[in-house]
C-alpha cells in the first residue's frame with residue numbers, strides 16, 4: 001500500500017533474512033516531515049507486532065525514547081545496524097491499514113505530516129492515557145447560541161484564546177480544564193476572564209463517560225414517506241442494496257423531511273448488516289438532534305463530537321471498534337471514528353463552514369467523505385436547504401445525483417417576502433428611523449391582531465464596510481469584487497484578498513452622493529426606537545448583552561413564548577432553530593450587512609441566512625410574511641431570497657464565480673509563512689513566491705498568484721505573517737508541486753512555519 005507514496009519508498013534493498021523490520025513514523029515535533037525510520041523488532045515482540053501499532057523507539061544519538069506508529073513491515077532495509085523497538089504500546093493497532101491509507105491521502109492532499117493525519121483517527125485518550133479521577137471541568141454558563149455570538153465577537157476582536165475556550169465549550173457539555181488549555185488552545189487567563197463574566201464555570205467533577213442517556217429518549221418509528229421523500233428513499237434503497245459508491249446531493253426546503261429520509265436510509269443500511277456515519281454541523285448537534293437518532297435506533301447509536309472528555313471519547317471509540325455501534329452521529333471529527341463496513345455517509349447542512357477544518361490537518365469533511373465512500377463502495381449523501389454553490393455545481397455537472405424536495409412535508413406555505421427600499425426612506429419619506437414605514441405598518445397590524453414578530457439585525461461585518469445611502473453602492477475592490485474593509489485609524493479602505501488599499505471615499509463613485517457611510521446600528525438603538533413607536537408593545541431584546549447571564553437565552557425565549565411578548569429583536573441567535581407557531585412576521589433590518597462581507601461566498605451566505613430567517617415566519621396555520629430592508633433593492637441575492645428561488649440564485653451566482661474565477665472554477669490556495677524573525681519570514685515567502693512564479697510559466701493549472709505580502713493581520717503573538725494567494729486547480733500536477741514546496745520547507749526550516757490551506761474559510 002505504500003507504493004503510492006514515493007517518499008515512503010526506501011529502496012536500496014539490502015537483503016536481511018531473519019530480522020523483522022518495521023517502518024515507524026515518529027511523533028516528534030521537530031520531525032514534522034514524514035520520514036519513516038526503520039527499526040528491528042526484538043524476538044519477544046514479533047508475535048504482537050502489526051501495522052498500525054503504537055510503539056516506543058529510541059531516537060537520536062542520545063536514544064531518547066519517542067512514540068511512533070508502525071506504518072510498514074518491509075522485508076528489507078537499506079540501513080545497517082538498526083536500533084530495536086523498545087516497547088509495543090497497547091494490544092491492538094490504533095490505526096489499521098485501511099485507516100492508514102486514508103491518513104496518507106489526507107497528509108498528501110492537505111499538506112501535513114502523516115502523524116498529524118493519524119492523530120485525527122486516534123482518540124486523545126489512547127495516545128496520552130485515560131484519566132479516571134476527579135478533575136476540574138469547565139462548562140458553559142450561558143446557552144450555546146449566545147456563546148457562539150460571543151465567540152464570533154472575540155474572534156473579530158482577535159481575542160483568540162477566549163474565542164477558543166468558547167468554541168470548545170460550545171461543542172461539549174464539559175471538558176477538563178487542563179485539556180482546554182493544553183489541547184484546545186485556551187489559556188488560564190482567558191478562562192479566568194470568562195469565569196469572571198459569568199460566561200463559563202469551572203468545577204471539580206467526576207469524569208462522565210456516557211455521551212447520552214438512552215433511557216431519556218422516546219422511541220419513534222418510521223413515518224409513511226411523502227411522495228417527494230419516497231422518490232429519494234427508493235433511489236437510496238436501490239443504491240444501498242447494490243453496494244455501489246454513489247454520491248447524492250439532496251436539496252430540500254426546511255421542513256421537507258430530510259432527516260426522515262436519513263433515518264429510513266440508515267435503517268436500510270443496518271438491515272443489510274452495514275453501518276452508518278451521520279455528520280451534522282457542531283452548532284446543530286443539540287439534544288433534539290441526538291434525540292431523533294437515539295429515538296429511532298436506541299443504544300446502537302454513538303455520539304461523537306470534538307470535545308468529549310477523554311474518557312467519553314475513549315469509550316465511544318471502543319464501542320465502535322468492537323462493533324457495538326451501528327450509527328455514529330457527530331460533528332466533523334466523527335468521520336474518523338473506527339467504523340468498519342460503512343454503508344452510508346451522510347452530511348446534513350453540507351453548506352456549513354464548520355465542515356472545513358481551520359487547524360492542521362486543514363481538511364474539508366465533504367472531500368474526505370467522498371474519498372471514503374469511494375474506498376468503501378458506499379453511498380454518500382449530502383443535504384441542505386441551501387446547498388453550497390460548489391456542491392450544487394458538481395451535482396449539475398453530473399458529479400452527484402441530484403434530488404430536490406420543494407414542499408414542506410405538510411404542504412405548509414412558504415412566507416411571502418417583501419423588499420423595502422431604504423434609500424427612499426431617507427430621501428422620499430424623510431424617515432430617519434432604522435425601521436421603514438412599511439415595516440412599522442406591518443408591526444402595528446400584528447400588534448393589533450395579537451400576532452408575534454421577530455426582528456433580525458445582522459451584525460456580521462458590522463460597521464466595517466462602506467456604502468452609499470442614496471444609490472446603495474457598496475465600495476468593492478476593483479479586482480476581487482468583494483467589499484473593502486474600512487480602517488478607522490488611517491481612514492482608508494483595503495481589500496482582504498489582494499491587499500489593494502485606498503483612501504476612504506467622500507463621495508459615491510457611482511452616483512456622486514455625499515451620503516457615504518459605514519454601517520452601524522445596534523440592537524439597543526432599535527429597541528429604543530421600538531419603544532418610541534409602539535409604547536404599548538412588549539419588546540424582548542436578545543443579543544450578547546441580554547443573554548450573557550446563565551440561562552438568559554432560555555429565559556428570553558420562554559418569555560416570548562409564554563408571557564405574551566409581542567416583538568423579539570435580536571442578532572444571529574434569532575435565526576436558528578426557533579419554532580414558534582404564532583410568529584407571523586419577520587423583519588430583516590439591514591440585509592446589506594449580510595451581503596457586503598469580505599468573502600467571495602458572501603452572496604451564498606446571505607441567501608442561506610435570509611432563507612433561514614424568513615423561514616421563522618408562518619410555521620403554524622396562519623401564513624407568514626417577511627420584510628427585508630435594504631439599500632440595494634435590486635440586489636440579485638435579496639430578490640432570489642424573496643421568491644425562495646434557489647435555482648435562480650445559483651444560476652446568477654455561478655456566472656459571477658466563473659467571471660471572477662472563484663471556486664468551483666478554481667481552488668484558492670492560501671500559503672502562509674510565519675515566524676518571529678520578520679526578515680526571515682519575508683525571505684522565505686519570497687523564495688516560495690519566486691518558485692511558484694517560475695513554475696506558473698509552464699503549469700496551466702496555476703492561474704494566478706497574489707503576493708507574497710504581509711497578511712491582513714500582520715502579526716499574531718509576536719509571529720510575523722506573510723502570505724501568498726494562489727488560484728489554481730489543486731489536482732495532480734500543481735498539487736505535487738505544492739507538496740514539494742511544503743516538504744522542502746519542513747526539511748530545511750526550523751525558524752519559520754508554513755501552512756498551505758485549500759479554500760480556507762478565513763483569509764486573515
Ligand code: ADP
Pocket residue numbers: 223224225226229252253254255256257258259260261409
Ligand atoms: P428537514 O430535516 O427537511 O428540516 P424534518 O425531517 O426535520 O425536515 O421534518 C420536519 C418535521 O416533519 C419533523 O417534525 C418530522 O418528524 C416531520 N415529518 C417528516 N416527514 C414526515 C412524514 N412523512 N410524515 C409525517 N411527519 C413527517
Ligand code: ZN
Pocket residue numbers: 468469470471472473508509510511512513
Ligand atoms: Zn451612490
Ligand code: ZN
Pocket residue numbers: 477478479480481495496497498499500
Ligand atoms: Zn482585491
